Amino acid sequence: MASSSSSPSLPAFSSHLWKYHVFLSFRGEDTRRNFVDHLYSALEQQGIYTYKDDETLSRGESIGPALMKAIEESQIAVIIFSENYADSSWCLDELACIMKCKDIKGTIVMPIFYGVDPSEVRKQKQKYGEAFAKHELENKKKTKSWGHAVVEDPWGLLSAPREQIRKYQEAFAKHELEHKAKVESWRKALVDASNISGWEPKHVANGHESRVIKEIVDTISQRLQLVPSSANEDLIGMAARIQRLKLELQIESGGVRMVGIWGVGGGGKTTLASSIYDEISSMFDGCCFVQNIREESSKINGLVSLQKKILSGVLKQKEVQGIERVEEGRRMIQNRLCHRKVLIVLDDVDQLDQLKALAGSHGWFGEGSRVIMTTRDEHILNAHRVNVTHSIRLLNSDEAIKLFCKHAHRDHTPMENYEQLSKEVVSYAGGLPLALTILGSFLCDKNIHEWRSALARLKEIPNDNILETLKISFDGLTKVERELFLDIACFFRGKYKYNAMRIFDACGFHPVIGVKVLIQKALITISEDGYFDMHDLVQEMGHYIVRGEHPKHPEKHSRIWKEEDVYKICAMDATTELDKIEAIEMDFHFQPAKKQEQDLPSVSANMKNLRYMKSIGDPAKLLFNDLPLRELCCLIVSSGSEKQLWEGCKVLPSLKLLELSHMNKLIMTPNFNGLPNLERFILHGCLCLEEIHPSIGCLEKLVFLSIENCRSLEIFPPIRGIRKLETLEFTEHPKLVKFPKIHHQRMENSTHLDLDDNSGSQVAPYIESSTNYVVSCLRCGCRHLPGVECCVEGPCLSRNIFLVLFHNLQELHFLRKLDLSECNLGDEDIGSDVLELPNLQELNLFRNKFSQLSFSCLQFPRLKWLDVSFCKELVELSELPQSIAIVRADCCDSLESFGGISNCKWLWKVSLWGAYKLGPRVGEILLGSMLQGNAIEDHFISFTIPYQIPKGFVGRFFRGKTFTKRLPHVKWDPYKRHIQSGEEKFRLRLPDDWCNDFCGFLIRIIFQDKDMEIDISIKKDPDEEDSRFEIWHESNETPEPEYLEGEVKTSVGYVSFSSLRQTTSLNSSYSIISFSIKRNWTSFAVELVPRKSKDDPVQTTKAATDCSEFWHEENDEYKAFMIQDNSKYSINIIWKA
DSSP, X not given: OXXXXXXXXXXXXXXXXXXXXXXXXXXXXXXXXXXXXXXXXXXHHTTOOEEEEOSXXXXXXXXXXXXXXHHHTEEEEEEEEOTTGGGOHHHHHHHHHHHHHHHHHOOEEEEEESSSOHHHHHHTOHHHHHHXXXXXXXXXXXXXXXXXXHHHOHHHHHHSOHHHHHHHHHXXXXXXXXXXXXXXHHHHHHHHHHTSOOBOGGGXXXXXXXXXXXXXXXXXXXXXXXXXXXXXXXXXXXXXXXXXXXXXXXXXXXXXXXXXXXXXXXXXXXXXHHHHHHHHGGGSSEEXXXXXXXXXXXXXXXXXXXXXXXXXXXXXXXXXXXXXXXXXXXXXHHHHHTTSOEEEEEEEEOOHHHHHHHXXXXXXXXXXXXXXXXXSOXXXXXXXXXXXXXXXXXXXXXHHHHHHHHHHTXXXXXXXXXXXXXXXXXXXXXXXXXXXXXXXXXXXXXXXHHHHHHHHHHTTSOOHHHHHHHHXXXXXXXXXXXXXXXXXXXXXXXXXXXXXXXXXXXXXXXXXXXXXXXXXXXXXXXOTTXXXXXXXXXXXXXXXXXXXXXXXXXXXXXXXXXXXXXXXXXXXXXXXXXXXXXXXXXXXXXSOOOGGGGGHHHHHTTOTTOOEEEEEEOOSSOSXXXXXXXXXXXXXXXXXXXXXXXXXXXXXXXXXXEEEEOOTTOOBOOOOTTOTTOOEEEEESOTTOOBOOGGGGGXXXXXXXXXXXXXXXXXXXXXXXXXXXXXXXXEXXXXXXXXXXXXXXXXXXXXXXXXXXXXXXXXXXXXXXXXXXXXXXXXXXXXXXXXXXXXXXXXXXXXXXXXXXXXXXXXXXXXXXXXXXXXXXXXXXXXXXXXXXXXXXXXXXXXXXXXXXXXXXXXXXXXXXXEOTTOTTOOEEEOOOTTOOEEEOTTOTTOOEEOOOTTOTTOOEEEOTTOGGGOHHHHHHHHHHHHTSTHHHHSEEEEEESSOXXXXXXXXXXXXXXXXXXXXXXXXXXXXXXXXXXXXXXXXXXXXXXXXXXXXXXXXXXXXXXXXXXXXXXXXXXXXXXXXXXXXXEEOSOOOOOOOBSOOEEEEEEEEHHHHHHHSOOOTTOOEEEEEEOSOEEEEEEEEEEOSOTTSOOOXXXXXXXXXXXXXXXXXXXXXXXXXXXXXXXXXXXXXX
């Protein structure tokens, strides 16, 4: 019986369907000690499990059962046809068995013609013909030996019974038939095998044997279809994830690629990396999977040990010498692997220096190499400039229930009576594979009562194994990042990012960079509409950290957010130490004050380190009167019924943000004299508020002031002292009518008198007693000495508080944002005097009543964003500043003139839907000016008008290389508005050298809906499922006009290739552009816009235009273009017209 040798151990990725990857069939005396030995070693080095016979059986001995079984259990059979291969009946029996398995089991057959020509094998000529002649001769000799036996003992045959003679004759005939059938099977096997494409080493690589063997091994590696081992074969949802990752690895392409797998702890990063490694490792010259880098690198000489492991694994050496320092290891990896095609997986990376030591750059590795990294920190991947960051996908509900049941029930479906409990566990785990596996394994031997008990316990005490895995990311944060994360976990999950960031900033958390770090470490996310979110278990981990070892003692927690903990604090003795509490949210809104709340003020007095407090509803007593909150940075009070927040002047030296909202009985704001560091004051929905305390003018550090919907407000004091104010929002105040005749307050060393109506005569008594008065007229804001007279003739109108406000802004040199929306402003409020705000960038005049707005008097040289939407009486908008970038003038029903924009070179977005009186000619001039500006080369353009484009308009902008699509015979019906519903998609192939010939593409769409959304995708390759393309039309002729009945809107959009190159991976290899329209439309067109000078090809390294001049809107609701995805394969853009 034949013995066999194979690779030292069965690889983890071997399948239960095939025991061996390769079976080698060869003639030992021809090739055992040369070609076959080298081939076997090469296969072994690639981890390919190979069967090779190591003993020479006696000539003529038939193939043994073990060898037959080995052939049947091999995925690939490699047959080395050598000169004397056919001499061996054993080899020919192997060959016949191999070809039979090919037909029955699908065995892959690969012939190698070593020193013979395929035609010799096929036609059995020369040595192969001679071999068959020898087999015939041997058979005849065997037959003849039987005959000699009869001749030597004829009496034995004659004396034998007739039945014995008959059996002898039958056996002889059977032998002849079997021999004939065997020979025929040999001949057929030789013909079939020689007809399969294989290798002739003498004709490959000029006969260099090592190169031939490498090509053979590479081919075998590619043909092997390795499946996961029994340990991994049932990984839920893994097949689709592996396929997605393989696409990003681009295994068949050249070059060196680095791909990072990023996501939350326990999300399946290592499992995915391990699975893809098992599947593709045989395709490389060397491979190594380096586990637990975070932990191993922290040991003494940890990085050096990991460097040695990579070299040992890839080079198949037991021990690597000559590395004592990290730098030596870097040089050796680069020198030894730069010409090898390798696969390396670096698992659980948490520091950039680890990557620099183990895979410093693409140039360290040979052509075709792939490096895969798993990490919880996206920043590391970005800093290392990986080709692709692969975001891990958690399990969906179906996958999650299967994985949990696999561990809990030893099946993929819940057992009877356990279905609802299983769903509760799956909901708790939130698709996190680690949690599902741990909880399933824990519950597998528990009864239904124990399941319920375990679930109840989980709601209070999380599983330690899950917690410790998730906490690794938290432990890697800085102190301020930890504080920021815990605040989000306890207070701000599900809250709007913009509002929360103001609070974090007031607390000194530097949130812009901090939030970015938390996102990159997969601890938090921000939803598409701008709200904080995180995984349920990550939030639970944050809560657990805050509660620490004292879950039942909230006085020892740093943050209080649970209602029951608030009431426990209220019920405590006034001497209880509460120094550990840093932040608290108290909600008394939905239930009346309880008796224990009587002690809340006295108890709260012990919160000496409190930095953030939010109170909703009414505590039993006035909360803030006696609190020594010297560390308080942020105070938010909402929905209370207090008439005043505190009495007199309260000193809060650290307070930076004060927000009062929906305080329905509040009459006056608090005294601001004790708030020297206040930076943000927000006053929203306080309907009974009559007065803002005049000390607000002393807030020298105030940068943000927002007063919204305080409709009873009677007194708005001068704000000249707030010299650093950057944002002023004064909205929803349609009538501000009641003012005292004389209102005075102390400002520095002067007293400021605001005059109302004809009150100049009342100044004298005050002037006589003081020489330090500055007098302002409420009508015009002018200042006079004694004997004052208003500089404007005629009676002063009390509503002209806005005129004073407008012109008192002149000294606010830092003002960047001004919001006066819904304030009922008329022409007389704005006035005609010159107002200069040198740093103003945003002006919101939404829903006001003025009829003219000219920027000849309003000198705002840095204005970028203007909103005059729903100003129904606005007729003329003119003299826009040259800096303007965005104008929103929707639903301005009376607007007839939009002039003075020829020098507005930064203008890129204009929205005019509903401005029906403006006229097509104005729209054409406006768009023409925008297309002549800076945006055509370096930015986007978005333009919307409430009518269809006329003939001249079409002819001017849609000629040349254009694609158009119009729905025929369209007639608008107000009762049947759906002209084209569902998603319509158009694909176009970009012309050759588009990168140099064109600067961007222009889109025009006509539609009926209020708004329009178009998805734009630029790809390298077409979708496999749909390779149909539309046709560009080349024409210099003016196209026919389009006449569409009914009310329609036209939007024109433009995307510059230069802007995409600056923010995405766009390059000349992208060749497909597609447009997907999801709303109702009637006509669509797209045009490639030629560069202004074709002699000036695109320079990807040129100094780009200062894109900040174009002004990007922060609110996603208003953004015209959003780059939704940026990978190395496609760029997706959403245009909201």
